[in-house]
Amino acid sequence: MRQKKIFFLIIVFAIFFAYMTNIEKIPKNITLYQNEKYQVKYLKGIEIEGSNIVTEENFWSKLATINTDIIGDIELKLSSLGGLFNKKITVNVLPTMEVIPGGDLIGVKMYSKGVLIVGESKIQGIDGNWYDLFEEDTFRAGDILLKINEYEIESAEEISKIVNNIGEKEIELTYQRNDLILKTKVTPVKSFEDGLYKIGLWVRDGAMGVGTLTFYSPEYLKFAALGHGISDEDSKELIEVGEGEIYDAKVISITKGRNEYPGELKGFLNEYEEFGKIEINSKNGIYGNYSGDFEINSRGKIEIASKNEVQLGKAKILCTVDESQEIKEYDIDILKMSTSNFSASRGMIIKVTDDELIKKTGGIIQGMSGSPIIQNGKLVGAVTHVIVC
8 A cells, every 4th residue: 555655656756747737848038030930849738828829739748839920029828737837938029130250350349348457566665665455356357446535536547647646645446346436545656666656556457358240230230240349357257348349350370279289370469450449248258339341341241040940960150260351260169068058158068170270270279259149041140169178
């Protein structure tokens, strides 16, 4: 009798677990393009309520097809086992968007809002003594210096000018840490080294390098590039954009990737050929207003694919990796895709299979970040990080 009870409990638990797992597998938020087909498979006994769905069933399961002919949000509700499990699903239907794929090498210059604090240092005064001007943990790497007294700070050079104009008087520093605005006071010390007044902060006000344009929208005059954000090399925090531009750039040399070294594409940034202004620096890349060479329009538009359309298997990337400055297609394989909604910048793992590209670069190297990934004639993503094996 006892064995029958145990067996019965195991069966009940197995059914309970199957329904719980099935409901959890269905994402809470689904983004689709207009007229894109999307189906949700679920167990019998689970009900989906909402408009814009058509359901069919077999012996064990059901299949719901979501109708995406109308742009906007569709709210769905899942329930099972008499309401024991409930889950809301939001389907966001977007208009189909077409863009012009990039692959161009670009130069990037970006200055932070305020000045980025990367560390502190002691100062030797003209009396020969060493001074530590701040209490421990006053600043953290990644804090942003916004003001000295009432003066707003826009560059590292301004700090020295303002501090030396004030001299040996107490000053107030206003700085930002995440969403907090903080203040502290300090009295500059006249340096034994060069006779200048200093406050003992290591700062940096920007970043510069090369990367790859991902796409350009002729309708909205917007661009996307890099595929990942620009972070400070010390704090590893994303730099908040104060000012920034993208420029024409030319390949000057390539260092091939190899074991334990990711390789690098070096380029010359032409500051006389500005292509656009950076507005957003995010985990997914940089975005802004495009104003560059409009001959890019001759390439033709392609659709942006939704995450649901991306498949494992063959695809191509567009990039510029030799001194001819020509954008070329190279073969890759999409090996793995993330189903997580939190994997913003690492949605897929790709492998270069193109013999020509492997010969030139050894695979993906620094500077190729932002290279558009094309599959079935649609833009499905951008190269972001290099994995060194």
